[in-house]
Amino acid sequence: MTFWSIVAELGEGFLVSCEIFFITLIIALPLGLAISFGSMARWKPVRAVIKTIVWIVRGTPLMLQIMIIYYAPGLLFNVRGINNFPAVIIAFGINYACYFSEIYRGGIESISKGQYEAGQVLGMTKGQIFFRVVLLQVIKRILPPMSNEIMTLVKDTSLARIISVIELLFVAETFTLRGIIWPLFFTAVFYLAFIGILTIVFGRLEKKLNYFKV
Amino acid sequence: MTMETIAKTEAPPFLEVKNYRKRFGENEVLKGISFTLQKGEVLAIIGSSGGGKTTLLRCLNFLEIPDEGELYLGGERLFGADEKVKVSDARVREKRLHFGLVFQQFNLFPQYTVSKNIMLAQTLLAKQDFAQKKAAFAAARRSAPKEKRTQLKAEHKKILTEIRSGQKEAIEKKTLSLLERVGLSEKKDAYPYELSGGQQQRVAIARALALSPDILCFDEPTSALDPELTGEVLKVIKGLKSADSTMIVVTHEMEFAKNVADHVIFIADGLIEEEGTPEEVFEHPKSEKTQAFLRKSLEELF
Ligand SMILES: Nc1ncnc2c1ncn2[C@@H]1O[C@H](COP(=O)(O)OP(=O)(O)OP(=O)(O)O)[C@@H](O)[C@H]1O
Ligand SMILES: [Mg+2]
Numbered sequence: 001m002t003f004w005s006i007v008a009e010l011g012e013g014f015l016v017s018c019e020i021f022f023i024t025l026i027i028a029l030p031l032g033l034a035i036s037f038g039s040m041a042r043w044k045p046v047r048a049v050i051k052t053i054v055w056i057v058r059g060t061p062l063m064l065q066i067m068i069i070y071y072a073p074g075l076l077f078n079v080r081g082i083n084n085f086p087a088v089i090i091a092f093g094i095n096y097a098c099y100f101s102e103i104y105r106g107g108i109e110s111i112s113k114g115q116y117e118a119g120q121v122l123g124m125t126k127g128q129i130f131f132r133v134v135l136l137q138v139i140k141r142i143l144p145p146m147s148n149e150i151m152t153l154v155k156d157t158s159l160a161r162i163i164s165v166i167e168l169l170f171v172a173e174t175f176t177l178r179g180i181i182w183p184l185f186f187t188a189v190f191y192l193a194f195i196g197i198l199t200i201v202f203g204r205l206e207k208k209l210n211y212f213k214v
Numbered sequence: 215m216t217m218e219t220i221a222k223t224e225a226p227p228f229l230e231v232k233n234y235r236k237r238f239g240e241n242e243v244l245k246g247i248s249f250t251l252q253k254g255e256v257l258a259i260i261g262s263s264g265g266g267k268t269t270l271l272r273c274l275n276f277l278e279i280p281d282e283g284e285l286y287l288g289g290e291r292l293f294g295a296d297e298k299v300k301v302s303d304a305r306v307r308e309k310r311l312h313f314g315l316v317f318q319q320f321n322l323f324p325q326y327t328v329s330k331n332i333m334l335a336q337t338l339l340a341k342q343d344f345a346q347k348k349a350a351f352a353a354a355r356r357s358a359p360k361e362k363r364t365q366l367k368a369e370h371k372k373i374l375t376e377i378r379s380g381q382k383e384a385i386e387k388k389t390l391s392l393l394e395r396v397g398l399s400e401k402k403d404a405y406p407y408e409l410s411g412g413q414q415q416r417v418a419i420a421r422a423l424a425l426s427p428d429i430l431c432f433d434e435p436t437s438a439l440d441p442e443l444t445g446e447v448l449k450v451i452k453g454l455k456s457a458d459s460t461m462i463v464v465t466h467e468m469e470f471a472k473n474v475a476d477h478v479i480f481i482a483d484g485l486i487e488e489e490g491t492p493e494e495v496f497e498h499p500k501s502e503k504t505q506a507f508l509r510k511s512l513e514e515l516f
Contacts, residue, residue, distance in 0.1 A: 114321035121275050121315040122335035122425060123307045132334065136325045212325045213407040
């Protein structure tokens, strides 16, 4: 086995990690917004239910959630469970949506009432006020905590290994069984590169929104 | 009495507020406020802190809904607390457009330039209007005979393009003239954070004027400003005074109320304690509460 053939195999694992990362974002970013609206709903029962869900999801390890979603259907109800990759996506999607929802909520609640009222007295609809007035200010506010959370997601993808999704760390581990240890260290290169790119992207975004102050 | 004053007193009021009451929980903030206002008049509302002045303005702008009372504007009944049916959001928005509100804290939209702040609401309304016209055209085409439809479509498209560019031009023109009116033409591309408080408040005034409200309300427009900046804002408000602009100004600036208002209301504990011309209220106040309030506000000056 040459150096490059091992790197190529790691690269394939890394692609799976990236898949988990991007699909999770696609699900969790909008789902988180829906959950944050739920946690601010005027109707108390809705708020209570959503807050309980968020509490449970944030209060238990993501690894446990992955395992439950993967094993529970088969063991508890004796039905055929889902495959490991979809199970990981469901667990990650819900988990990150809950974390994002709290960031969104904090951002939305930090916008002063005056902004909504200014929109209202100018005859704007609720939707117009949210999308034309509030949203960009919220985005600017939540960009730093979101970038933190999203960087954590990059590294959390390695948890998928627990139900044998062949992601980067899983691939590296197979080499250790054959007595080669360095690929395990080499995974750090992939993670660091990815985080490096994200740092640059978020830095640019923050700079782009620097033209105004909230 | 001259002919003119007789005509004035007998003209039906432009705005009539009847017995407005509002409570927050156990706290009754407005305890039955009634007043009238003629078109082109400036009404100054004074009163000590917590008296309910802001609440009254918020009720006029339908940011709060009074528990009791009625409101007539230009003879039309705009609000009645006895109406059982719940009014739709769209209807409330329509009613709001009769009033404008300038906030103590300006509340400009920070991500938009000065001119975009002024244009935004107009643009959104124009878009709604445009969408309605477009839908009407589409409906007309559907009921037209088939062979005519393509020709109609081309015609409609042309008209719609013209409407859109007409709207855009009108909005831009109006925005520029408003900026000129508040003396900020050269700041049109600045962002709110780049402006002084006084300039921000003048933009907020232009933004409120952009929708041509029947009545423009100000809630202590200068009390968030450094003393040296209040003058420029008051000057702009004074400059707005004309035959067809009706204004309600809640203010702590007694000199301003004296010089600019046609009518003054003193509110204490949710009730109108005294009202009349500036001269009547400031020079010959009847109520003890008014006298005490005026004495106190004079002391603060020195
Ligand atoms: N949304 C609300 N919920 C509960 N109480 C309120 C609310 N808005 C106002 N109040 C109460 O109503 C009373 C009158 O408030 P308001 O702001 O109308 O007074 P104000 O005359 O404008 O006073 P100031 O001169 O200090 O601005 C206060 O006691 C205030 O605490
Ligand atoms: Mg007030």
